[in-house]
Amino acid sequence: MLKNRIIPCLDVKNGRVVKGINFVELKDAGDPVEQAKIYSDGGADEICFLDITASNENRETIIDIVRKTAKECFVPLTVGGGVRTIQNITDLLLAGADKVSINTAAVKDISFVKEASKKFGSQCIVVAIDAKKVLDNKWEVFTHGGRNKTGIDAVEFAKQVETNGAGEILLTSMDRDGTKSGYDVELLKVITDSTNIPVIASGGVGTLDHLYDGIVKGGASAVLAASIFHYGEYKIKEVKEYLNSKNVSVRL
Amino acid sequence: MNVTIVDYQSGNISSVINSFTEVAKGKINLEVTSDIKKIKSSDKIVLPGQGSFKSCVDSLNSIDGLVETLKEFAITNKKPLLGICVGLQMFADIGYEEAETKGLGWISGKVSKIDNQNGKFKLPHIGWNEIEIQKESKIFKDIKNKSHMYFVHSYEFIPKDKSVISATIDYSSKIVCSVERDNLFGTQFHPEKSDKIGLKIIDNFMKL
Numbered sequence: 001m002l003k004n005r006i007i008p009c010l011d012v013k014n015g016r017v018v019k020g021i022n023f024v025e026l027k028d029a030g031d032p033v034e035q036a037k038i039y040s041d042g043g044a045d046e047i048c049f050l051d052i053t054a055s056n057e058n059r060e061t062i063i064d065i066v067r068k069t070a071k072e073c074f075v076p077l078t079v080g081g082g083v084r085t086i087q088n089i090t091d092l093l094l095a096g097a098d099k100v101s102i103n104t105a106a107v108k109d110i111s112f113v114k115e116a117s118k119k120f121g122s123q124c125i126v127v128a129i130d131a132k133k134v135l136d137n138k139w140e141v142f143t144h145g146g147r148n149k150t151g152i153d154a155v156e157f158a159k160q161v162e163t164n165g166a167g168e169i170l171l172t173s174m175d176r177d178g179t180k181s182g183y184d185v186e187l188l189k190v191i192t193d194s195t196n197i198p199v200i201a202s203g204g205v206g207t208l209d210h211l212y213d214g215i216v217k218g219g220a221s222a223v224l225a226a227s228i229f230h231y232g233e234y235k236i237k238e239v240k241e242y243l244n245s246k247n248v249s250v251r252l
Numbered sequence: 253m254n255v256t257i258v259d260y261q262s263g264n265i266s267s268v269i270n271s272f273t274e275v276a277k278g279k280i281n282l283e284v285t286s287d288i289k290k291i292k293s294s295d296k297i298v299l300p301g302q303g304s305f306k307s308c309v310d311s312l313n314s315i316d317g318l319v320e321t322l323k324e325f326a327i328t329n330k331k332p333l334l335g336i337c338v339g340l341q342m343f344a345d346i347g348y349e350e351a352e353t354k355g356l357g358w359i360s361g362k363v364s365k366i367d368n369q370n371g372k373f374k375l376p377h378i379g380w381n382e383i384e385i386q387k388e389s390k391i392f393k394d395i396k397n398k399s400h401m402y403f404v405h406s407y408e409f410i411p412k413d414k415s416v417i418s419a420t421i422d423y424s425s426k427i428v429c430s431v432e433r434d435n436l437f438g439t440q441f442h443p444e445k446s447d448k449i450g451l452k453i454i455d456n457f458m459k460l
Binding site: 001002003004005040045070071074075076093094095096097098120121122123124167168196197198221222251 | 263368377379380404406446450
């Protein structure tokens with residue numbers, strides 16, 4: 001039986017983890033490689049790096065982090081943030097990433113998704129969709145961390161992403177992100193029902209029940225969270241044991 | 253001992269290199285190459301594969317003498333070869349991804365799209381699934397039944413001779429996830445991404 005995945009996400013800025021784990025055993029709390037190793041040893045099903053470095057000059061930094069992490073973590077590694085060209089993808093994959101997540105570049109030009117999945121295979125192309133509720137039962141795609149409205153319907157876009165060869169969708173609710181009030185389960189449900197590729201839920205996790213809701217009520221194949229892991233509120237193992245006790249199958 | 257990972261310019265093999273390097277740790281000489289001479293003189297071969305069946309077969313065929321060399325190594329001389337993901341799928345006679353494409357024909361059978369039962373099962377099949385061991389396999393030494401392995405694929409290998417199947421998984425139906433015949437091994441899952449248990453499988457292969 002296929003297990004539901006738990007994916008911790010590390011936000012990295014200029015080579016340093018922004019929201020860091022407060023673990024005392026860490027020699028360097030801002031070191032993404034060390035934190036990824038803790039997650040991987042703790043049972044994370046995948047590791048996700050989100051590069052929020054503003055400038056292009058620092059792209060080498062994330063590549064170097066990926067290179068070092070990939071030598072120590074033997075679970076899948078996804079990297080997102082600033083992926084705009086085929087060369088960006090090539091660089092990340094050669095450094096040891098298993099999947100890359102494309103956001104703005106996919107919204108700007110969906111054919112980029114097609115080109116990337118044709119060149120590298122669907123298995124390594126994730127499209128990150130940032131959606132915001134605009135009306136009842138209507139969500140729109142936003143870019144630039146929820147600042148820029150695109151006028152594109154999120155459900156239609158998700159279908160397009162699938163048609164163009166993406167292997168997965170990383171769906172973030174911009175209404176919920178950072179609020180700790182839970183995933184937008186309605187949004188998740190409508191996207192998982194209208195597509196046939198796996199959807200990773202993101203944005204808003206504050207409690208273990210939120211993760212349960214994302215999988216059971218929203219139909220997500222995987223749940224991604226940042227703060228609940230970063231601040232040491234929950235360990236991956238606790239999350240998995242909790243979900244398992246509620247009959248959600250996870251890799252223990 | 254010399255182990256060669258065949259680099260035939262198809263897909264991302266960084267993770268395969270990283271994991272095998274971790275297991276080899278200086279004890280084993282690891283080469284990443286498509287050089288025919290080096291392949292011929294190796295003790296073991298790893299054949300990775302990412303992307304589509306067609307693109308992998310096309311890439312293999314584009315390197316002069318590579319397919320013949322691999323066949324001589326694995327089939328004629330029966331030396332250990334491990335195919336991973338599409339690397340395993342290419343053992344088949346034929347594959348149907350992108351276009352009908354002739355495979356290596358080492359293990360008779362076909363590679364078809366997983367039946368997702370009208371959308372009931374999401375494709376690609378991505379994530380951790382429990383393997384059900386069907387027969388004793390040299391690469392499963394000390395691996396418990398129902399161990400979790402990492403998968404990412406939409407196509408499955410259906411061999412004619414069921415006796416080659418060493419493990420299956422449950423995803424819409426029983427899917428072949430590992431085969432073994434003589435010294436020919438193949439895994440649909442990615443041992444290189446399957447945490448410590450995956451590294452153990454790599455170690456088992458290296459120690460053959």
